[in-house]
Amino acid sequence: MRLENPYLAEECAVKRVKRQTPDVYTYTISYPRGSNRLRMPFRPGQFIMVSIPGIGEAPFSFSAWDDGKGIFDTTIRTVGNVTSALMKRGEGQRVWVRGPYGRGWPMEEAKGKDVLIVAGGIGMAPLRPVIELVAKNRRSYGGLEILYGARTPNDLLFADEFESWKGIPDADLLLTVDSVPKGIEWDHGVGVVTTLFDRMRTEPNDSIVMTCGPEIMMKFVVKGLLAMGFQPKDLYLSLERRMKCGIAQCGHCQIGPKFVCRDGPVFPYSELRGLPDLLV
Amino acid sequence: MGGKVIAKDSLGEFVSKLSERYRIFGPRKKGTEWIFDEVRSAEEMDLRYSTTILPPRKFFIPTSERIFSFKMDGGVEEPEERDGPSLIFGIHSCDLNALLLLDMVFLEGEFPSPSYARRRERTALVALTCIDPSENCFCESMGTGPSPAGGYDVLLTDLGREYLAESGSRRGEEMLALAKGRAVTAADLEGKAKAIECAKSKFKKKVDLKGIDELFLRNLDNPVWKRLGEKDLACGICVNSCPTCFCFDVRDQLDFPMVGGVRYKEWDACVLLEFSQVALGGNFRRDRAARIRQFIGHNLGWGGASQFREFKGRAKCVGCGRCIRYCPAGIDLTEVVKELRGI
Numbered sequence: 001m002r003l004e005n006p007y008l009a010e011e012c013a014v015k016r017v018k019r020q021t022p023d024v025y026t027y028t029i030s031y032p033r034g035s036n037r038l039r040m041p042f043r044p045g046q047f048i049m050v051s052i053p054g055i056g057e058a059p060f061s062f063s064a065w066d067d068g069k070g071i072f073d074t075t076i077r078t079v080g081n082v083t084s085a086l087m088k089r090g091e092g093q094r095v096w097v098r099g100p101y102g103r104g105w106p107m108e109e110a111k112g113k114d115v116l117i118v119a120g121g122i123g124m125a126p127l128r129p130v131i132e133l134v135a136k137n138r139r140s141y142g143g144l145e146i147l148y149g150a151r152t153p154n155d156l157l158f159a160d161e162f163e164s165w166k167g168i169p170d171a172d173l174l175l176t177v178d179s180v181p182k183g184i185e186w187d188h189g190v191g192v193v194t195t196l197f198d199r200m201r202t203e204p205n206d207s208i209v210m211t212c213g214p215e216i217m218m219k220f221v222v223k224g225l226l227a228m229g230f231q232p233k234d235l236y237l238s239l240e241r242r243m244k245c246g247i248a249q250c251g252h253c254q255i256g257p258k259f260v261c262r263d264g265p266v267f268p269y270s271e272l273r274g275l276p277d278l279l280v
Numbered sequence: 281m282g283g284k285v286i287a288k289d290s291l292g293e294f295v296s297k298l299s300e301r302y303r304i305f306g307p308r309k310k311g312t313e314w315i316f317d318e319v320r321s322a323e324e325m326d327l328r329y330s331t332t333i334l335p336p337r338k339f340f341i342p343t344s345e346r347i348f349s350f351k352m353d354g355g356v357e358e359p360e361e362r363d364g365p366s367l368i369f370g371i372h373s374c375d376l377n378a379l380l381l382l383d384m385v386f387l388e389g390e391f392p393s394p395s396y397a398r399r400r401e402r403t404a405l406v407a408l409t410c411i412d413p414s415e416n417c418f419c420e421s422m423g424t425g426p427s428p429a430g431g432y433d434v435l436l437t438d439l440g441r442e443y444l445a446e447s448g449s450r451r452g453e454e455m456l457a458l459a460k461g462r463a464v465t466a467a468d469l470e471g472k473a474k475a476i477e478c479a480k481s482k483f484k485k486k487v488d489l490k491g492i493d494e495l496f497l498r499n500l501d502n503p504v505w506k507r508l509g510e511k512d513l514a515c516g517i518c519v520n521s522c523p524t525c526f527c528f529d530v531r532d533q534l535d536f537p538m539v540g541g542v543r544y545k546e547w548d549a550c551v552l553l554e555f556s557q558v559a560l561g562g563n564f565r566r567d568r569a570a571r572i573r574q575f576i577g578h579n580l581g582w583g584g585a586s587q588f589r590e591f592k593g594r595a596k597c598v599g600c601g602r603c604i605r606y607c608p609a610g611i612d613l614t615e616v617v618k619e620l621r622g623i
């Protein structure tokens with residue numbers, strides 16, 4: 001039997017690049033016609049490995065997905081080699097994509113329950129498909145509450161979609177920023193994302209929490225929610241680690257016995273508690 | 281499976297017959313140490329070796345390996361594997377068991393590695409019961425030695441003037457058909473059992489595996505890690521000499537004049553600072569203490585069966601003793617376990 005080289009990627013086209021913030025862009029990427037990935041099941045929270053030959057490869061989450069059409073969005077902060085090259089090359093460039101990999105958000109477990117989303121900065125990217133899925137299957141889920149924090153109002157992703165999120169039946173959006181630069185109008189909260197807990201309505205019973213952001217932020221989110229009576233098994237976190245393979249071989253993403261790429265990147269807090277090298 | 285008893289005088293002939301079919305790699309003396317190297321005859325090998333500097337993992341996972349080549353204007357080429365059948369002669373039980381752990385990573389997962397699979401497939405294994413464990417060995421307590429329970433094509437056990445040769449596969453049967461020897465008697469099997477007992481009496485180190493996962497996870501804050509972190513040189517020798525360490529980095533390299541390049545993988549090590557670095561200077565194992573805890577914790581604590589469910593009852597470490605032997609800072613993982621247990 002001939003095994004397929006799992007590192008071979010598919011060459012895809014970047015159809016559109018949309019600026020979200022000064023250093024974050026959303027790339028709309030489409031698989032080539034006839035690709036067998038068009039029919040691959042996709043789950044919010046999963047990730048792909050994107051690469052530019054000669055520069056390198058890095059993991060990114062989906063921020064949107066068009067079922068069956070093979071078109072998806074990934075929203076990327078420019079921080080290094082691959083991400084800078086992506087930004088500079090812009091629309092029309094070809095990129096290599098392999099995946100999707102990993103375990104995504106608990107969309108099945110969340111059915112019939114209230115959904116609380118807590119995001120920080122770029123951490124909103126992998127949560128956006130959750131909002132879309134809940135909106136699309138509105139009756140399968142209970143209340144939807146979104147808490148979102150960023151450094152400044154200019155760093156909030158998907159700001160042009162906030163109105164439509166608020167328009168989802170039985171949904172709330174609470175915003176906060178660390179600071180407001182002079183000259184910017186801002187009539188939402190100021191302070192870290194956990195300051196929004198005072199104003200939220202989601203109760204610990206029959207609810208699922210999904211959080212993504214800097215690990216230190218998630219630490220305080222978990223701490224705060226546990227103190228309010230949420231259960232460790234109902235708190236889901238998406239973790240970032242260095243990833244070189246995405247398929248449980250290169251070893252970089254290990255946390256104790258877990259491979260973040262294979263067993264995550266989304267984990268219930270109950271599975272993480274007591275493991276090494278975590279901030280949460 | 282069958283077997284034969286081969287007189288030591290006839291081993292040369294057996295090896296020479298095998299060399300017509302296989303490229304043979306065996307233990308060869310190098311200075312005061314041993315290495316696995318290509319050999320053409322039995323005389324070039326030293327079958328009384330204790331351990332080699334590098335484990336045979338290098339034959340299955342080269343230090344650096346091309347994943348594919350690419351052209352900037354499109355087109356990807358996978359490396360061609362031209363190598364014919366090869367044979368590792370005299371692999372000890374620890375190193376053989378290490379391959380079974382690497383199989384978990386590179387064959388048993390959702391995305392098996394074609395290059396690893398090919399190399400495993402084309403490489404025959406003639407194992408050797410270890411009769412003279414070194415002062416750093418502890419395979420017995422890890423359940424991986426001194427004689428392997430399986431995974432070999434042929435297993436040799438030194439009976440004094442003869443070798444007991446047992447086959448463990450069809451390929452092994454075919455190999456043994458090339459050997460001159462006599463039938464195996466009950467006395468030979470008794471001789472093997474005695475040789476194993478004798479080897480067992482020589483072990484100086486051991487690890488108590490009972491509840492070892494929890495032992496490590498309960499002791500993440502033990503002061504022992506801070507102390508080891510201060511001693512540790514973060515040189516990576518432990519990882520490079522470990523038969524079961526599988527971690528690698530993936531990089532791209534452009535050819536001059538940038539019309540194409542290669543994507544390749546290269547051994548990497550968790551004890552190095554860059555290993556866990558992420559964007560914007562984040563690092564989840566910045567302190568040496570956390571990195572040495574990962575090396576030892578992964579090997580004895582949460583690796584093996586906790587990470588690969590099918591690897592029942594096994595740790596990642598096979599007790600070969602190399603990381604102890606070569607550590608310039610004198611770090612000994614068996615002593616660390618004792619300390620965690622408060623012994």
Ligand SMILES: Cc1cc2nc3c(=O)[nH]c(=O)nc-3n(C[C@H](O)[C@H](O)[C@H](O)COP(=O)(O)OP(=O)(O)OC[C@H]3O[C@@H](n4cnc5c(N)ncnc54)[C@H](O)[C@@H]3O)c2cc1C
Nearest residue numbers: 058059060061076077080081082083241265554558559560
């Ligand atoms: C599951 C998952 C999902 C993710 N989703 C998103 C997302 O949706 N959006 C997003 O913006 N980000 C996401 N990330 C983060 C993203 O993967 C990183 O920001 C990205 O890898 C940066 O790649 P880069 O090539 O631009 O940076 P690099 O050039 O790789 O730089 C990143 C850092 O890595 C270190 N580094 C890189 N190479 C080496 C080396 N050879 N030696 C030493 N240090 C080195 C450096 O410290 C550098 O600061 C995700 C990460 C994970 C794990």
Ligand code: SF4
Nearest residue numbers: 522597598600601603
């Ligand atoms: S951890 Fe040390 S003793 Fe154990 S297999 Fe690796 S090198 Fe050998």
Ligand code: SF4
Nearest residue numbers: 525526527550575578
């Ligand atoms: S001990 Fe370190 S280098 Fe070895 S396999 Fe584990 S994480 Fe990788």
Ligand code: FES
Nearest residue numbers: 246249250251261
């Ligand atoms: S990214 Fe390589 S093991 Fe997880």
